[in-house]
Amino acid sequence: MLTHPDALPESDRIQLQAALANCPELTALAEHVRSFAHMLTHLHGDQLPEWIEAASATAELPSLRHFAQHLMRDLDAVTAGLTLPWNSRVVEGHVNRIKMLKRQMYGRAGFELLRKRVLLYA
Numbered sequence: 001m002l003t004h005p006d007a008l009p010e011s012d013r014i015q016l017q018a019a020l021a022n023c024p025e026l027t028a029l030a031e032h033v034r035s036f037a038h039m040l041t042h043l044h045g046d047q048l049p050e051w052i053e054a055a056s057a058t059a060e061l062p063s064l065r066h067f068a069q070h071l072m073r074d075l076d077a078v079t080a081g082l083t084l085p086w087n088s089r090v091v092e093g094h095v096n097r098i099k100m101l102k103r104q105m106y107g108r109a110g111f112e113l114l115r116k117r118v119l120l121y122a
Contacts, residue, residue: 025060032064045083048075097121 008016020027032055039047048071055061055068071078081087101117 028058029061029064032058032061039082043083043085045079045081048079048082 020030032051035051036055039045039051052068052071052075055064058065098118101121102114105114105117
């Protein structure tokens with residue numbers, strides 16, 4: 001996760017300040033990323049339209065502008081994801097585990113053994 005520059009060790013803070021001093025675009029990008037991370041971690045999805053507007057206005061950061069414009073495609077879902085405390089983390093973990101088992105068994109056994117391993121793994 002992005003940390004505030006003041007939370008960095010002194011040597012890292014000096015390197016960061018040098019990099020930011022040499023690249024104003026990087027400074028702007030860091031601020032946009034920090035504000036997006038704040039929205040994400042503190043569930044402030046109501047601030048998303050303002051963030052998208054600010055990020056879309058950055059002519060010097062075309063990748064950020066492109067990302068912000070893509071968020072508009074499904075604004076309701078993105079806003080819900082940044083606002084509601086619910087997520088699909090547990091389900092995704094199970095899917096990831098099943099895919100790992102499937103990859104380990106590729107070409108070795110049939111569905112019945114895969115089924116047994118999935119059921120016994122839990």
